[in-house]
Amino acid sequence: VFAHLVRAPEDPILGVTVAFNKDPSPVKLNLGVGAYRTEEGKPLVLNVVRKAQHQIVNDPSRNKEYLPIVGLADFNKLSAKLIFGADSPAIQENRITTVQCLSGTGSLRVGGEFLAKHYHQRIIYLPKPTWGNHTKVFTLAGLSVKTYRYYAPATRGLDFQGLLEDLGSAPSGSIVLLHACAHNPTGVDPTPEQWEQIRQLIRSKALLPFFDSAYQGFASGNLDADAHSVRSFVADGGELLAAQSYAKNMGLYGERVGALSIVSKSADVASLVESQLKLVIRPMYSNPPLHGASIVATILKDRDLYNEWTIELKGMADRIISMRQQLFDALRSRGTPGDWSHIIKSIGMFTFTGLNPEQVSFMTKEYHIYLTSDGRISMAGLSSKTVPHLADAIHAAVTR
Numbered sequence: 001v002f003a004h005l006v007r008a009p010e011d012p013i014l015g016v017t018v019a020f021n022k023d024p025s026p027v028k029l030n031l032g033v034g035a036y037r038t039e040e041g042k043p044l045v046l047n048v049v050r051k052a053q054h055q056i057v058n059d060p061s062r063n064k065e066y067l068p069i070v071g072l073a074d075f076n077k078l079s080a081k082l083i084f085g086a087d088s089p090a091i092q093e094n095r096i097t098t099v100q101c102l103s104g105t106g107s108l109r110v111g112g113e114f115l116a117k118h119y120h121q122r123i124i125y126l127p128k129p130t131w132g133n134h135t136k137v138f139t140l141a142g143l144s145v146k147t148y149r150y151y152a153p154a155t156r157g158l159d160f161q162g163l164l165e166d167l168g169s170a171p172s173g174s175i176v177l178l179h180a181c182a183h184n185p186t187g188v189d190p191t192p193e194q195w196e197q198i199r200q201l202i203r204s205k206a207l208l209p210f211f212d213s214a215y216q217g218f219a220s221g222n223l224d225a226d227a228h229s230v231r232s233f234v235a236d237g238g239e240l241l242a243a244q245s246y247a248k249n250m251g252l253y254g255e256r257v258g259a260l261s262i263v264s265k266s267a268d269v270a271s272l273v274e275s276q277l278k279l280v281i282r283p284m285y286s287n288p289p290l291h292g293a294s295i296v297a298t299i300l301k302d303r304d305l306y307n308e309w310t311i312e313l314k315g316m317a318d319r320i321i322s323m324r325q326q327l328f329d330a331l332r333s334r335g336t337p338g339d340w341s342h343i344i345k346s347i348g349m350f351t352f353t354g355l356n357p358e359q360v361s362f363m364t365k366e367y368h369i370y371l372t373s374d375g376r377i378s379m380a381g382l383s384s385k386t387v388p389h390l391a392d393a394i395h396a397a398v399t400r
């Protein structure tokens with residue numbers, strides 16, 4: 001009965017890994033997927049995660065019962081504290097509803113479904129460009145997707161004027177998706193002063209901010225600094241949504257652990273929101289998985305484990321920052337034409353190299369280097385050993 005189906009294309013990001021896996025070359029390099037690798041090019045399980053897992057499996061009082069629809073209570077409380085800050089007035093006033101979801105993607109989807117059902121405005125503005133899955137997640141949730149200008153190719157920086165103009169002319173009440181830090185794919189974030197102007201514009205036009213926080217702590221190595229944008233929008237007393245992921249900052253990619261928080265104006269409204277979120281979640285997957293949330297809660301609630309986590313997290317962030325410098329230096333020493341300073345300036349896991357699809361496909365064919373066709377490279381997939389190979393490939397691609 002399915003013989004009539006047309007073959008669907010590979011996911012543009014995950015498809016890069018499919019192609020990479022098929023390549024037998026010993027020098028092949030995968031810079032497509034956004035997952036951290038060690039200097040040896042291996043996936044990393046944080047030591048603190050191993051410790052937490054050990055505690056969990058050796059605790060005879062734990063079982064494998066279902067979690068509630070909204071997830072693990074401790075996990076939700078601690079996740080809100082992590083993103084909004086322990087002293088957040090919104091937490092103290094019980095104005096935040098937090099539900100455990102399936103990593104960042106699941107949190108965005110639950111938020112999207114909730115908005116499509118209960119919010120008066122269906123339009124959501126996404127930055128252009130944005131993480132490719134945003135468009136699909138929100139469209140399928142029932143929202144109408146539009147874009148606002150974000151990236152200026154000429155300066156390889158933020159198109160701040162364009163952003164202000166586009167959000168300034170958005171219909172009142174529109175939802176605005178904002179990357180909390182480490183914008184994917186560009187690696188370009190607004191400065192604190194620009195955030196303040198964005199905040200004022202959003203509040204004055206009664207737009208509804210929806211933060212995607214997939215990289216807290218991963219951008220600067222500092223959890224508080226990376227939550228600055230979100231916290232400034234909570235400090236003004238207004239409403240917002242925030243999706244959190246523990247994929248990158250705890251390396252829990254496959255555990256699918258994340259959270260959706262909705263900040264309301266009163267505790268009463270927050271409790272209504274929770275009651276309705278349960279109705280959104282129940283028919284999708286009943287309740288979220290236990291193991292990843294137990295790991296996160298174990299780490300966040302124990303001071304020693306928490307401190308150890310922040311050190312390991314900073315280690316990952318610092319390695320990425322050092323890769324930026326090494327790649328920049330390697331291009332400079334080859335005399336590669338062009339200004340590559342954006343490699344050191346960009347924030348987070350990715351750099352938008354500025355290479356065009358033709359140059360990308362040349363690098364894949366001749367150098368076995370895999371990246372998305374928009375020229376985005378994952379800095380976390382690089383090591384001191386592979387930097388020269390990448391620099392050779394970029395040099396060849398731009399001087400061809």
Ligand code: PMP
Pocket residue numbers: 034102103104105106131179184212214245246247253258
């Ligand atoms: N948002 C952004 C901006 C991302 O880059 C990612 C991961 N690449 C996600 C959300 C979702 O990740 P996950 O579902 O694995 O937490």
